[in-house]
Amino acid sequence: MSFALYMIGFLIFLAGCIWGASVAGVPTVYIGIGALILLGIGIFSAVGRTRSKDPS
Numbered sequence: 666m667s668f669a670l671y672m673i674g675f676l677i678f679l680a681g682c683i684w685g686a687s688v689a690g691v692p693t694v695y696i697g698i699g700a701l702i703l704l705g706i707g708i709f710s711a712v713g714r715t716r717s718k719d720p721s
Contacts, residue, residue, distance in 0.1 A: 675707040
């Protein structure tokens with residue numbers, strides 16, 4: 666559940682960044698590349714923050 670909430674929040678953040686970039690006149694290709702990079706970073710950080718720790 667925590668992972669899903671983290672990803673929903675990150676997707677809202679990503680959508681805001683994409684919208685801001687398109688309003689600022691950034692070319693669509695660069696917006697797509699940046700969105701993919703940010704999405705990858707978001708997935709990595711979501712997995713890292715929500716992964717359960719080993720009890721050892």
